[in-house]
Amino acid sequence: LILELLGAKTRIGEYGGSYQNRTRFLKETIELIKQEVPMLIITTRLNISNVIFVGNSWGISKNNNTGEWEIDLSEPKRLVKELDNLGVSLINATAGVPYFNPYISRPYDQPVEGGCKEPESPLKGVERLFKFARQIQKIVPDLPIIGTGYSWLRQFGGAAAAANVGKGHHSLAGFGRQAFAYPNFVRNLLEKGQMEDKKCCITCSKCSRLMICQSKTGCVVRDADLYANVYKEVLAVSKNK
Numbered sequence: 004l005i006l007e008l009l010g011a012k013t014r015i016g017e018y019g020g021s022y023q024n025r026t027r028f029l030k031e032t033i034e035l036i037k038q039e040v041p042m043l044i045i046t047t048r049l050n051i052s053n054v055i056f057v058g059n060s061w062g063i064s065k066n067n068n069t070g071e072w073e074i075d076l077s078e079p080k081r082l083v084k085e086l087d088n089l090g091v092s093l094i095n096a097t098a099g100v101p102y103f104n105p106y107i108s109r110p111y112d113q114p115v116e117g118g119c120k121e122p123e124s125p126l127k128g129v130e131r132l133f134k135f136a137r138q139i140q141k142i143v144p145d146l147p148i149i150g151t152g153y154s155w156l157r158q159f160g161g162a163a164a165a166a167n168v169g170k171g172h173h174s175l176a177g178f179g180r181q182a183f184a185y186p187n188f189v190r191n192l193l194e195k196g197q198m199e200d201k202k203c204c205i206t207c208s209k210c211s212r213l214m215i216c217q218s219k220t221g222c223v224v225r226d227a228d229l230y231a232n233v234y235k236e237v238l239a240v241s242k243n244k
Contacts, residue, residue: 008027010053045089076138094148096150110206111155112155154204184204209223218233
């Protein structure tokens with residue numbers, strides 16, 4: 004809902020049109036949380052750009068010289084500064100729209116069954132997510148930013164995270180699908196200095212399929228004893244609809 008409102012440039016009413024209106028819902032929500040539960044630590048997963056090149060998009064604008072739509076982070080950067088001033092303590096930077104261009108937010112080798120094949124190299128998607136997090140961290144150096152896009156890198160994700168955090172590109176590294184497949188990867192990194200490739204996420208999107216179908220979610224490949232039958236049941240139900 005928040006992402007839809009952020010890009011609602013032609014929406015009529017107090018939650019659409021201008022930048023102030025499009026960001027109103029998110030900022031009002033934060034203010035209400037502060038009033039109702041002042042001791043709560045406020046965090047958000049924030050879309051930096053939905054990477055959809057049309058007018059009603061977030062983090063996108065038309066180049067006046069070429070007439071082409073292109074990524075423009077001026078509004079997202081403005082919003083991040085405002086969220087910092089509102090007292091948000093942590094931001095997880097992401098991008099894309101899961102039901103339209105899921106490869107933007109979670110680069111993969113295989114799409115969900117029936118989903119779109121990735122039209123670009125997954126490495127391009129990883130690079131984009133890293134770049135967005137770096138640009139956001141730069142304008143709010145004291146606000147912890149979580150960078151994402153690491154799971155596709157498999158056993159090299161830890162090294163990439165160390166490089167990005169070490170250089171100040173973002174404060175924390177977020178691993179999503181990797182945590183399903185390889186829950187003790189952090190322990191291996193700390194104790195052994197590396198991750199085991201045979202335990203890593205293979206970005207097959209099966210966990211995403213479980214999530215889309217509102218099932219319990221986990222790694223169908225690495226935890227087959229727990230999730231293989233669940234996955235089969237989900238596919239069977241989906242095909243019968």
